[in-house]
Amino acid sequence: MEKKWWKECVVYQIYPRSFKDSNHDGIGDILGIIEKIDYLVWLGVKAVWLNPVYDSPNDDMGYDIRNYEKIMAEFGSMADFDKLQCELHKNGIKLIMDLVVNHSSDEHHWFVESKKSLDNPYRDYYIWRKGFKNKEPNNWSSFFTPSAWKYDELTDEWFLHLFSEKQPDLNWENPTLRNEIYQMINRWFDKGVDGFRMDVINLIAKKPGLPNGTKNSSDKYVFSDEHFAMQPKLTDYLTEMRKNCFENRDCMCVGETPFVTTQNANSIVDSNSLLDMIFHFELMDIDGLNGKWNVIPFDILKFKKMMISWQKALPWNSLFWSNHDQPRTVSRFGDDSSEFNRTQSAKMLGVCLHLLKGTSFIYQGEEIGMTNVAFSSKSEIRDIESIQFLKNAENGNFVDYAWNGILKKGRDNARTPMQWDDSNQAGFSDVTPWIIVNPNYKMINVASQMKDEFSVLHFYKKLITLKTSSNALVYGDFETIDIDNPDFFIYSRQDEFEVYYVICNMTKIERVLLIKEDILSNEIVLANYDNKSKTFLPFETRVYKMIKR
Ligand code: ISL
Ligand code: CA
Numbered sequence: 001m002e003k004k005w006w007k008e009c010v011v012y013q014i015y016p017r018s019f020k021d022s023n024h025d026g027i028g029d030i031l032g033i034i035e036k037i038d039y040l041v042w043l044g045v046k047a048v049w050l051n052p053v054y055d056s057p058n059d060d061m062g063y064d065i066r067n068y069e070k071i072m073a074e075f076g077s078m079a080d081f082d083k084l085q086c087e088l089h090k091n092g093i094k095l096i097m098d099l100v101v102n103h104s105s106d107e108h109h110w111f112v113e114s115k116k117s118l119d120n121p122y123r124d125y126y127i128w129r130k131g132f133k134n135k136e137p138n139n140w141s142s143f144f145t146p147s148a149w150k151y152d153e154l155t156d157e158w159f160l161h162l163f164s165e166k167q168p169d170l171n172w173e174n175p176t177l178r179n180e181i182y183q184m185i186n187r188w189f190d191k192g193v194d195g196f197r198m199d200v201i202n203l204i205a206k207k208p209g210l211p212n213g214t215k216n217s218s219d220k221y222v223f224s225d226e227h228f229a230m231q232p233k234l235t236d237y238l239t240e241m242r243k244n245c246f247e248n249r250d251c252m253c254v255g256e257t258p259f260v261t262t263q264n265a266n267s268i269v270d271s272n273s274l275l276d277m278i279f280h281f282e283l284m285d286i287d288g289l290n291g292k293w294n295v296i297p298f299d300i301l302k303f304k305k306m307m308i309s310w311q312k313a314l315p316w317n318s319l320f321w322s323n324h325d326q327p328r329t330v331s332r333f334g335d336d337s338s339e340f341n342r343t344q345s346a347k348m349l350g351v352c353l354h355l356l357k358g359t360s361f362i363y364q365g366e367e368i369g370m371t372n373v374a375f376s377s378k379s380e381i382r383d384i385e386s387i388q389f390l391k392n393a394e395n396g397n398f399v400d401y402a403w404n405g406i407l408k409k410g411r412d413n414a415r416t417p418m419q420w421d422d423s424n425q426a427g428f429s430d431v432t433p434w435i436i437v438n439p440n441y442k443m444i445n446v447a448s449q450m451k452d453e454f455s456v457l458h459f460y461k462k463l464i465t466l467k468t469s470s471n472a473l474v475y476g477d478f479e480t481i482d483i484d485n486p487d488f489f490i491y492s493r494q495d496e497f498e499v500y501y502v503i504c505n506m507t508k509i510e511r512v513l514l515i516k517e518d519i520l521s522n523e524i525v526l527a528n529y530d531n532k533s534k535t536f537l538p539f540e541t542r543v544y545k546m547i548k549r
Contacts, residue, residue, distance in 0.1 A: 001475050006195065006252035006276060007316065008474050009046030010360045010464045011096065015324045016053055016075055017061065018417045019364060021429035028417070028428070030076035030084050037087055039446070043367065044464040047094040047252075049197050051324055053081065054100075057107050059166035060144075060384050061324075061415075062098075063199065064105035068184045085192055094194035096252060101181050102200045103167040110177075111168055118155050125177045126168045127160040127206070139212045140228075141221035144388045148221075160210075162203060162228065164384055172204045172237055182244040189245070195252030198275070202257040202268065205233035229259040235267055238274035252276050254318055254359075262313035269314060277318045277359060282306050284326060293389070293405035298333055300506045301486050307356065311478045317358030321349060322366060327413040329363075331372035334539065335508050339443065342369055344539040345508070346456045347528040350463050351541040352489055352504040357478045360467065364418050367460040368449050372413040373438045375406070382435045383411040421447035459528065466526055466543070472498040481519075487511045488536070490519075494548075500525075501544040505536035512536070522546045 001007075020032030030053065040048065052062035055070040062072065071081050088095050104111060113122035129137035131151070142148035142162050149158040150165045160169045170177060185196070206228045213224025246253055255268065255275040261282075269275045286303060289296045310317055321329040330336050334345025346369035354360040381387055386406045393402030406412075412435060419441040420427030426441035438444075449455035467473045472495040481490040481501075488511065489504045501519045505511050512535050513520075520534065522544040529540050536542075 001315065003475070004252075004276075005094070005250070006047065006359055008468060009094070010044065010354070010362060010468060011047040011049050012040060012043070012045040013049045013051070013320075013323060013361055013363045015051045015364060015415060017051075017434065018415055018428070020418065020420070021431075021433065024429065024431050025074070026429050026431045026433040027074045029074065030071070030080040034080075034084050034087055037091055037093070040093060041091050043461055044468065045362065046092060046468070047096055047194070048088060049096040049361065050098060052098045052100055057105055057166065059105070059164050061382075063100050064103070064107075064164070064167045065100055066105040066107045067109075068104075069187065082191075089192070094252075095192075096195045096197055096254075097188060097193050098199060099185065099196040099201075100199040101170060102203050103161065103163060103169045106166045106168055114168075115152060115154065118157075124174045125171055127171050127210075128155075128157045129160070129210070130156075131158055138210050138224075139220070139222050140210075140224045141213075144385055146221045146392070160206075162200075164388075169206075170204070172206075172233070178237065178240065179244075182241060185241075185245045189249060189251065193251075195254070197279075198253060198255045200258065201238075201255040201275070202230050202234055202260060202278075203228050204237055205231040207231055225259045230257075230264055230267070235274065238268060242274055254279065257281075262309050265314060269316075277314075277316050279318050279320065279323075280310065282310070283321075287332065288409070292409050293402070295405065295408050300489070301484070303506075304480075304483065304489050307353075308480055308483070311357055317356070318361060319353050319356055319358040320361040320363065321353055322363045322414060323361070324363070324414050325411050326363075327409050328370055328372045329366055330369045331413070332408075336369075336371040341508060341538065342371065342444075343454075343456055344528055344537075347459045348504050348506070348539040348541040350456075350460055351502060351526065351528075351543060352506065354463060354467060355473055355493065355500070355502050355543065356491070357476070357493065360464075362460070362464075363414065365414075367457055368419065368444060368446055369456040370419060370444060371438065371440060372407065373416050373436070375410070375412065375436075380436050381406065381410070381412055383415065386410045386412060419445040421445050459526075462526055470498065470500070471495050472500055476500075481517060482515050485515075488513060490515070497548055499546045499548065501546070502541070503536070503544070504541045505539060508538045510535055510537055519544055 017028045019028040021028050022031035053075050054065045055067040055072050056062045056065050071078050085095050110122050110125045113120050114126045136147050136149040137158050140148040144164045151158050161167050213222035215222050253276050255278045257278045258281045260280045269278050287298050330346045334349050335341040393399045416438045417428035417433050422442040426437045449457035473493050476493040476495040479492045487507045491502050493500045524542050525545045526543040529537050
């Protein structure tokens with residue numbers, strides 16, 4: 001297997017708005033990140049992915065970009081950015097930027113122009129259509145709103161937006177637009193960034209003719225990913241982008257790709273090497289039935305089979321439990337009902353996922369086991385997806401259901417400030433922040449875990465060191481053991497010199513391990529209990545190492 005720096009590092013995801021506020025306005029910023037570089041170095045991460053830091057009216061927290069080459073004023077200036085990049089590089093940390101090119105903000109000058117007239121040179125940068133019998137051009141719904149179309153009176157046409165009305169989709173069929181995007185990407189590379197996480201990149205090609213969706217076609221609006229995800233043209237665009245931007249650069253590109261399957265992932269990653277790796281959604285969708293809000297219990301066997309299928313399907317995976325769109329890992333997949341279970345399950349989950357084969361992404365706060373937030377009213381919610389969902393719920397009379405869903409799955413769970421210490425506002429800021437601090441910050445914070453060698457934080461540091469210092473854990477083969485065991489996830493990673501055995505009791509109950517392999521006589525290199533017996537304690541995990549002779 002080809003060696004690459006991005007296979008050998010753990011990536012730390014920073015949501016800048018909620019990481020550290022340096023200038024007392026309650027909003028995290030770039031200078032705040034710089035203050036915390038020592039922490040990142042201590043933790044052992046070798047790359048940082050920043051959520052969008054570009055100029056934006058923040059309808060969708062920076063995923064609606066007004067200017068791709070300007071820094072959001074609330075976050076600082078381009079000089080601050082340059083300083084951040086320089087400081088990270090000095091400390092051996094790569095910088096991965098977010099690339100949001102399925103859509104822009106409606107305040108981007110391309111769209112401002114595009115709106116002006118049918119013959120404006122920028123008209124074709126976006127997807128405009130005549131109405132169908134005075135209604136939307138087709139029945140597509142968007143991620144955030146009932147219809148994916150918005151009417152514009154001036155030219156009597158509609159524009160497509162797969163996300164909010166302030167996020168018009170860019171028209172990738174237009175070669176001039178594509179070229180502008182490639183040049184913009186190259187200017188960021190010329191500044192020195194090390195790669196991109198590409199937002200919903202597999203949605204950029206839409207099915208020609210934009211046909212009506214057919215799922216539940218009795219509904220007025222239909223979510224029609226069959227017409228906008230993984231379309232044939234996508235590989236053409238990615239090939240062209242790779243040629244124009246990525247080829248001959250030592251960079252990393254990871255695509256965020258909803259709806260991708262183990263069957264079709266190979267068309268955009270791997271053999272064609274269009275993307276280095278992808279974020280698929282099968283793990284994120286595992287506890288939802290027909291959509292995220294209908295929450296069903298986490299099924300361990302289903303989880304194992306799914307993770308194994310991805311390990312087998314692709315030579316290289318991305319590994320993540322959470323991100324800025326997802327609830328907190330320990331609340332969702334572990335157990336946050338007691339301090340003991342929170343700590344043990346957070347450690348077990350860390351081992352279980354991050355020692356698989358692939359590049360690990362750790363979302364800020366995961367390393368201290370931050371939890372979901374007990375929001376108490378609508379006024380505390382900031383995320384556009386949750387706000388829209390509540391609005392629909394009020395109209396449709398299902399507010400209790402919606403609120404329950406938001407508490408469990410709402411994106412704001414991941415967006416409350418990083419909990420640095422037990423001072424006011426968790427050491428994030430000294431004024432009231434843009435979103436509430438999780439009230440549990442006095443108990444769960446970086447400072448207290450730094451002092452406790454048995455904390456989740458110290459465990460994560462060891463886990464990161466273990467993973468990144470072992471060839472077998474980076475490049476080694478993956479095999480499962482006792483695949484049908486409903487309680488344990490057991491697998492091995494090995495190269496020609498070493499074998500690691502990873503054993504996780506994924507349940508909150510003591511379990512006896514009955515397997516024919518003799519694993520337990522090997523050396524333990526990482527564990528969350530001091531225990532060597534066959535009886536695994538609640539959420540117990542152990543990593544064994546065997547040297548081959
Ligand atoms: O957040 C989600 C689940 O509720 C996803 O459906 C999400 O909208 C989708 O994965 C795309 O996410 C990305 O693009 C969005 C942005 O809102 C997300 O924050 C971003 O990660 C539009 O740019
Ligand atoms: Ca600030």
